[in-house]
Amino acid sequence: MTTATRTEELKALAEKASAELADATALEALRWTAETFGDDFIVASNMQDAVLIDLATKVKSDVDILFLETGYHFAETIGTRDAVATVYPDVKIVNAAAEQTVAQQDAEYGPKLHDRDPNLCCHLRKVVPLRKTLSNYSAWVTGVRRVDAPTRANTPIVTWDDRNGLVKVNPIAPWTDDEFNAYIDEHGILQNPLVGEGYLSIGCAPCTAKVAPGADPRSGRWAGKSKTECGLHA
Numbered sequence: 001m002t003t004a005t006r007t008e009e010l011k012a013l014a015e016k017a018s019a020e021l022a023d024a025t026a027l028e029a030l031r032w033t034a035e036t037f038g039d040d041f042i043v044a045s046n047m048q049d050a051v052l053i054d055l056a057t058k059v060k061s062d063v064d065i066l067f068l069e070t071g072y073h074f075a076e077t078i079g080t081r082d083a084v085a086t087v088y089p090d091v092k093i094v095n096a097a098a099e100q101t102v103a104q105q106d107a108e109y110g111p112k113l114h115d116r117d118p119n120l121c122c123h124l125r126k127v128v129p130l131r132k133t134l135s136n137y138s139a140w141v142t143g144v145r146r147v148d149a150p151t152r153a154n155t156p157i158v159t160w161d162d163r164n165g166l167v168k169v170n171p172i173a174p175w176t177d178d179e180f181n182a183y184i185d186e187h188g189i190l191q192n193p194l195v196g197e198g199y200l201s202i203g204c205a206p207c208t209a210k211v212a213p214g215a216d217p218r219s220g221r222w223a224g225k226s227k228t229e230c231g232l233h234a
């Protein structure tokens, strides 16, 4: 089968599933993903918590987990990734790194590119490694929720990711914060310890700040810069 034919086939599959699974529960969406794609899908996690990982392992214990290893993570985030490997021993964590180390990037672009041109920094350290890793799969699963931000308010459960050329599944898109937190409490889900310290949306250390009580959780990302998204879910 040619690449173009495979792409058209996946696109049609996504369109059909988008309608059929519009009201699916998280587990129904994940079960469909596992039954449809077998080993050919990956679950993305920023290691803020293991909610999505926990759900995914209920339908496929040895699921692939994508972690963007930007070189700028908090030690607690790396610790959470390592704890996930212990709590869910069958999962395969795929660490997607940028082509350049931080030191090599600093040598080419100057230090602290994240302060001067965060879009370029995110492109080099997140968007490109993501695209490269996703090219090995037919579908990816994300923890995007509609309540995350106004730009995510219409997130479908299944869609076609045109930029990366594969099916995108967002099983917990409809979950409210209360539903999300209840799942953590009821199932004793692993969380990044920084959440308890007021970091309510965790990304790279230089671009993540604590959030004031009651403020928008994503207001701590790229605070003071005209940027609200990495470009992964645009």
Ligand code: SF4
Pocket (backbone or CB within 6 Å): 070, 072, 113, 114, 117, 118, 119, 121, 122, 123, 125, 126, 203, 204, 205, 206, 207, 230
């Ligand atoms: Fe660079 Fe900040 Fe983007 Fe991380 S979040 S890749 S440090 S700009």
